[in-house]
Amino acid sequence: MEQVKKSYRWLLVIIIIMMTLRISSYFTIFPSSIGVTRVLKVGTRFLLSGFCFFLIMNLRRRHKHFSFAYENHLSGIFYLLYALLGVASILWSTDVGFTVLQLLMLMESMFFVWAFYHLLILGESLTNGESAFPKILAISISIISVAFLVGLYVDPSTFYRDTHGGAVSRLGGFIINPNELGMLSVVGTSVIYVRMREKTSYFWHILFWILCVSVLLLTQSRSSLGAFLLVTAMFILMSESAWLKIGSVSVAVVVLPILIKTIVIKDGNVGEVMSMTGRLPFWSDLIAFGFPDRPLLGFGFMSISDSPFTNKFDSIHAYAASMTHNTFVQVLINLGLIGAFICIVQMVLTFRGIGKSKNPRLKLAAIAMLIPLLINSATEFGIFGEANFGIYFYHLVILMFIVSKKEIIA
Secondary structure: OHHHHHHOHHHHHHHHHHHHHHOOOOOOOOOOOHHHHHHHHHHHHHHHHHHHHHHHHHHHOOOOEEEEEOOOHHHHHHHHHHHHHHHHHHOOOOOOOHHHHHHHHHHHHHHHHHHHHHHHHHHHHHOOOOOOOOHHHHHHHHHHHHHHHHHHOOOHHHHHEEEEEEEEEEOOOOOOOOOHHHHHHHHHHHHHHHHHHHOOOOOHHHHHHHHHHHHHHHHHHHHHHOOOOHHHHHHHOOOOHHHHHHHHHHHHHHHHHHHHHHHHOOOOHHOOOOOOOOOHHHHHHHHHHHHOOOOOOOOOOOOOOOOOOOOOEEEEEEEEEEEOHHHHHHHHHHHHHHHHHHHHHHHHHHHHHHHHHHOOHHHHHHHHHHHHHHHHHOOOOOOOOOOOOOOOOHHHHHHHHHHEEOOOOO
């Protein structure tokens, strides 16, 4: 058995590389060329899916006695219902081309995560038998954090995005939405906290934490900062160290006013914060004027416009946009009340599966990940929005509590 463990340690290295490349496939690597960017994004994702499927099938043939266990089936079934309703919406979509494209990306993500998570479980069983997911995700996001921090100095015009008339610069540039990058960094800190509770490799944990928090602060993302503070507070409260709790409160008293002044109230504009950067009036117009036109089935998967000539909803009191900046409003407008009901039930079933899990380490990792994912979903693309790595992470959370190892005989 020990020989088997040694011979398959390379597999977890491959899984880390695949995780890093998968997340990177959502970045706009060449902002100046839309065509090249699309080819790279789609090509990378499909190549990773194919390679992952080939790898899992090859390993299954070599370990025929290994079997998987499945539970919490309803969570997966309701997600499939959501996807099938999206497919059916092609019949009434106001933007068929975009609907089909987004559906293809959703299905490819579902397929990749299915193969990837089965591969991850098999890899864990062939090495040390413990859940390696937090470690793999922490390393992958830290590698990406280093890339952005280096890029910031090598090519600041590409990696920085100026807002508020040039008064505010945000890391992410035109490679990735700064709020999405901020969310990614918080997911990274979340799994790092899970690893820290195991009280091993403190040097690497602290280094990875510094990298992720540096990226978070440079994105200037309000929603991600809020998610980070919530996740951090959760883990501090779970700690048995009274000194850590006292020290954290002392640091918060000093640091929070600075963060509020520099990140929350950018350029002294309180009104912008109160309107959530114009999102509140946009949501209000969507629900007041868009939703009543198609209340049951919506305008089609990822379509929020009632016109076949434009993919944007032209708000009366805000801006024009092709997405809602709120994943729950997005579902309501895309797939109507029926789609919203399916998604709500699916989430409840996923949360139920997490609550019933007998794996405390995996449960904690899922809860910590869901905090930034759900907060981001309230202000950006989100877990039911247009193709993004938030959806990819949510797919992983779903599979974490559906698929598990049953037995292995080497």
